[in-house]
Amino acid sequence: MKQELKSELTKQLIISKAFDLFYENGFKNTSIDRIMKATDLSKGAFYHHYGSKKELGLEVISLKVQKRVVDGMISPLNRPGNSLELLESVFIDRLRAFPFYDKQNGCPMNNLINEIGNDESVYQTALRNIIEQWKSALIQLLERGKQAGEIKREVSSSAVAIYLISAFEGIRGIRKLYHEDSVLEDYLKGLSMYLEQIKV
Amino acid sequence: MKQELKSELTKQLIISKAFDLFYENGFKNTSIDRIMKATDLSKGAFYHHYGSKKELGLEVISLKVQKRVVDGMISPLNRPGNSLELLESVFIDRLRAFPFYDKQNGCPMNNLINEIGNDESVYQTALRNIIEQWKSALIQLLERGKQAGEIKREVSSSAVAIYLISAFEGIRGIRKLYHEDSVLEDYLKGLSMYLEQIKV
DNA sequence: CAATAAACATACTGGTTAGAATGTTTTGCT
DNA sequence: AGCAAAACATTCTAACCAGTATGTTTATTG
Known part of the structure; x- marks a missing residue:
């Protein structure tokens, strides 16, 4: 898969899972670990795409x-x-x-x-x-x-x-x-x- | 001071400080440590008066x-x-x-x-x-x-x-x-x- | 086919968390 | 005075947190 597309898809996946978890459990009560567990990706992947x-x-x-x-x-x-x-x-x-x-x-x-x-x-x-x-x-x-x-x-x-x-x-x-x-x-x-x- | 009164005053103090901190920073975002720091009492004191x-x-x-x-x-x-x-x-x-x-x-x-x-x-x-x-x-x-x-x-x-x-x-x-x-x-x-x- | 960089994974840090365990001081009662 | 219980303080634990450092794998490019 093209890198640019792959990157975009990953970001969308993270955002989507994050929205669901923020909605259900609140923003501060949702950890990056929990979000990335939902994406089946690692914490390293998160901090590659997002700064914080x-x-x-x-x-x-x-x-x-x-x-x-x-x-x-x-x-x-x-x-x-x-x-x-x-x-x-x-x-x-x-x-x-x-x-x-x-x-x-x-x-x-x-x-x-x-x-x-x-x-x-x-x-x-x-x-x-x-x-x-x-x-x-x-x-x-x-x-x-x-x-x-x-x-x-x-x-x-x-x-x-x-x-x-x-x-x-x-x-x-x-x-x-x-x-x-x-x-x-x-x-x-x-x-x-x-x-x-x-x-x- | 009478024990019963002292106990009641302490509970009121904890509740009061807890309300202020919950109000400003949210419930889940406020720790017991932070509350008890505001009361100038210890964590032991909290768990003596409250179960959780x-x-x-x-x-x-x-x-x-x-x-x-x-x-x-x-x-x-x-x-x-x-x-x-x-x-x-x-x-x-x-x-x-x-x-x-x-x-x-x-x-x-x-x-x-x-x-x-x-x-x-x-x-x-x-x-x-x-x-x-x-x-x-x-x-x-x-x-x-x-x-x-x-x-x-x-x-x-x-x-x-x-x-x-x-x-x-x-x-x-x-x-x-x-x-x-x-x-x-x-x-x-x-x-x-x-x-x-x-x-x- | 290499060199390179992007896309991840793994392991760690220093800090914070709720709560338990155990100690010390104060108060109440006889 | 002396004993017991209440009112605290101190210390500890196991889990969790955001973020970092350092790997490894995959894709891109010359």
Whole structure:
């Protein structure tokens, strides 16, 4: 195999296993040894491709975590159609569609925010970028809805965006404490009411 | 000094220092050694009073973390007066009044929920108890507001309670990523709108 | 076909971890 | 006073941690 390709595949393997383990057990609680055991490669291989655990963490955030949020919560906002119906379908359907594993383990981004969000500024920046991208996409959609006469013009788009994100991330943490979905249904009912209110 | 009193004071000292360090550095990232260094006592003293780190963690949750939420977010809900004004003052004023340290480090309960909420069921139960107590107090206040003709009767109290809690915990995590309060102001604006809508 | 460098593996370092074992001091009780 | 137990301190262990040093194997290139 070509070296360049082989190297890239190995890095992707490490990042992928690292993401899974960070998600399940937390960032600081996951050792390089444990990650490399999952890849069936050695520690030497890791430090050949990465300079430090921090460097890996940043790649996991900017490649895997960010992609997950973009694919699941941001890109779908750009589809055509009624802005409010779009918001509903993205926020409600996605939450309902999560597999048990994801409900139990919460949001990978939110887990990292709460675990290492007050740690080092490089982590802060990487995670903040995702939030900002999400916020921007929401604002854009809300403004589109106002233009289309679907959303009240007097509401602050950035306030609605942040409130939607906050509640979503909040419930994904709280859901971890329960073994059933009733708390999720409460949230969804609360969200529906919220969206109803900004309707024109 | 009486033995019983001395023992109790020592346990309180350990719990207090443990809470501070858990808050700043996370639960798993805080060692017994580090905690006992902060108390100026020895590791032997710790294992005389506590059987394990887990036992200490549960005491910190049920005594310190719970008390913090009760004092700051639950007890104030029982004051007399207009229910909506009460909600506003509790959620908005408290968030604004947090010192820089608390804004940067987030919510102690939410940090624990996201760090160890999917870990062991004893932690889940201890943290869930706090959420349930908070939710109950909010529902009680919302029902009171409905009776007083201050809140729309058709809204689901449990849905509003969970949505309020979710958004609050969510923003306390997100705020960690920023160095200023603009994201907090967005949240507060969003919250005001939300409360306005359930008004009768 | 060599020389070279990339892609790994193995073995180690110095530090930290939860917890146990064992010692010493303080307090309580008769 | 004298004995017992509680409240600590000191020392140790076996495992784990991030990162380094030094190998060996595989691919690339002249």
